[in-house]
Amino acid sequence: MAGTGTAHLREAENPVLRVHNLVVEYSTGGGEKFAAVADISLDILRGETLGLVGESGCGKSTVAKAIMQLPKPTSGEVLFDGRNLAAMSASELRSERRKLQMIFQDPISSLNPLRRVRHIVAEGLDVAGKGSRAERAAAVDDMLSVVGLDPEVAGDRRPHEFSGGQCQRISIARAIVVEPDLVVCDEPVSALDVSVQAQILNLLEDMKERYGLTLLFIAHDLAVVKNVSDRVVVMYLGKICEVASPDSLYAAPRHPYTEALLAAIPEPDPMAAPTGDALVGELPSPHDPPSGCRFRTRCPRADSLCSAEEPVIREVAPNHFVACHFPLSEPNDRKQP
Ligand code: ADP
Ligand code: MG
Numbered sequence: 001m002a003g004t005g006t007a008h009l010r011e012a013e014n015p016v017l018r019v020h021n022l023v024v025e026y027s028t029g030g031g032e033k034f035a036a037v038a039d040i041s042l043d044i045l046r047g048e049t050l051g052l053v054g055e056s057g058c059g060k061s062t063v064a065k066a067i068m069q070l071p072k073p074t075s076g077e078v079l080f081d082g083r084n085l086a087a088m089s090a091s092e093l094r095s096e097r098r099k100l101q102m103i104f105q106d107p108i109s110s111l112n113p114l115r116r117v118r119h120i121v122a123e124g125l126d127v128a129g130k131g132s133r134a135e136r137a138a139a140v141d142d143m144l145s146v147v148g149l150d151p152e153v154a155g156d157r158r159p160h161e162f163s164g165g166q167c168q169r170i171s172i173a174r175a176i177v178v179e180p181d182l183v184v185c186d187e188p189v190s191a192l193d194v195s196v197q198a199q200i201l202n203l204l205e206d207m208k209e210r211y212g213l214t215l216l217f218i219a220h221d222l223a224v225v226k227n228v229s230d231r232v233v234v235m236y237l238g239k240i241c242e243v244a245s246p247d248s249l250y251a252a253p254r255h256p257y258t259e260a261l262l263a264a265i266p267e268p269d270p271m272a273a274p275t276g277d278a279l280v281g282e283l284p285s286p287h288d289p290p291s292g293c294r295f296r297t298r299c300p301r302a303d304s305l306c307s308a309e310e311p312v313i314r315e316v317a318p319n320h321f322v323a324c325h326f327p328l329s330e331p332n333d334r335k336q337p
Helices: 060-068 090-097 117-128 133-146 164-176 194-211 222-228 246-251 256-263 304-308
Strands: 017-027 033-044 049-053 075-080 100-103 182-186 214-219 231-236 239-244 314-317 320-322
Touching (some): 017 060, 033 214, 033 239, 049 060, 049 222, 060 075, 060 100, 060 182, 060 214, 117 164, 194 214, 194 222, 214 222, 222 246, 231 246, 231 256, 239 246, 239 256
Parallel strands (some): 049 214, 182 214
Antiparallel strands (some): 017 033, 239 320, 314 320
């Protein structure tokens, strides 16, 4: 991969979010620019969880922030319920904000240390001005209970009095109390102890069911997105490599990069044979990306076509899309472990 194209978009459907040809450039010191996100398209259907994975530095958070318009992308469309957020004025955006919420990686630093928990959770409701003050306070208490915190005990405390997992519960309460349509979760469990990760993932699943949410779930680890996602998008250096259902992606990755990411997941059985080639080398700099396919410098299958031409994403099996000139074959054609 690392290619362009929109074959994976579900044109017939009416997605909550459709991102078209998203480009986000950052400035470097000397007045130069580089694209941290270089033409990405994706869509998320109502009630779906879309997993977005890739190594650290590949541009996942930049995609998340561009969806939130914080800041606005350099180019491309972010269609939320069919309306382009990227083309909206600041005041138009303000009225959309409530419907789009974000949960960040670092739970403690994403909460205002000076404010009490009940005020942190109430912030969005107060801004939206929904209901009376007493109704808002009751909604905050209810939401704290739903995320597993006792409002009587937790409500008057400040973030530093809580563990990372508890702070993430507070962040979830703050995001969901305003009844959003879409929640962008940017590595919500990456900073937590492994023992706490499952609790927070379960809480997010429960919240999704209970409130009918649509989620963009970002992680650098394919193992984390597997169980929560309906569809997974694999990113590499600012572009998309592969899009598929988690089952199809795990059973039969078609992109050599996805295969390498899967090979990096520890096997529960230490005697099991390795399933593929692990990833070698480091992510190239987005300031000077390889020509053609951006993954070619680390790809065991690359040849001259890969440096000459950027692959375009295409459907290689039903609902399974890959941007690669030489995708892996169906698993029954492959070497058996
Ligand atoms: P990820 O979330 O996948 O780890 P990011 O979106 O944070 O990746 O970063 C993508 C690339 O953009 C990285 O090379 C990172 O160093 C760079 N980057 C991120 N934020 C900024 C910024 N504000 N200014 C300049 N470069 C940035
Ligand atoms: Mg990130």
